[in-house]
Amino acid sequence: MIVNATDLKNNLGKYLRAVEREDVIITSNGRKIAKLTVYTEEYAADPALTNETVKEKAEAYSLFPREATFEEFLQLSEHGEDRYEYIDGVIYFLATPKTTHQQVLGELFGNFYNWFSGKKCRPLLAPYDITLKRNAENINIVQPDLMVICDLEDKLNEKDSYMGVPSLLVEILSESSRGKDAVKKLDLYMSTGVKEYWIVNPFNREVTLFLFENNDVLKNTTYKNNETVSSYIFEGLKVDLKSIF
Incomplete structure (x- = not known):
């Protein structure tokens, strides 16, 4: 299944359920940037697969908004270069203004x-x-x-x-x-x-x-x-x- 980043952001729960049936490929501006896949013990045991997954998740900034604790928000905002807001327990990614x-x-x-x-x-x-x-x-x-x-x-x-x-x-x-x-x-x-x-x-x-x-x-x-x-x-x-x- 292929979805664009905006659709994923607006329907995250839907695609988290869908990933149990098949991998979800995420695109941005027509380019494939990341993949959502079911986590298995194979990933935990294989550093190469784990590193690749981490890389893909880092690129998939479109996974916001998402619920998080205030401490999680502080850790994310203080150790990253991107901009975020935290409103009523939800983190929002701030896109670059047009x-x-x-x-x-x-x-x-x-x-x-x-x-x-x-x-x-x-x-x-x-x-x-x-x-x-x-x-x-x-x-x-x-x-x-x-x-x-x-x-x-x-x-x-x-x-x-x-x-x-x-x-x-x-x-x-x-x-x-x-x-x-x-x-x-x-x-x-x-x-x-x-x-x-x-x-x-x-x-x-x-x-x-x-x-x-x-x-x-x-x-x-x-x-x-x-x-x-x-x-x-x-x-x-x-x-x-x-x-x-």
């Missing part, structure tokens, strides 16, 4: 940088880990595309990592992150003290703003066409859509 995504991010950051210049609050760009806790047991680590932090110096730990909650977060949708940004992150940010969340949709050329209060959505507004986005919590922070799309 050109449109980076252009929109650059324009937005330029607007934010100019407006916040000389002010207490600071805009920062990904990659930058943000730790958000629903409770003591539910720890999440995300990398928003753009964030505004108003207590940076007060919330840095001994490792120079920020451990507070940003006032405003921005996510720019991509094909691989639509569902996570629009649903999972919306709920996470709403539940952990973020005040304002921007979802930027370059496909529809729209920006939707959410104002959170008491773990709920107090207001939300969608801007499109040539409208001007106006922040809820930072009076005077405005972005013309025609300047970012």
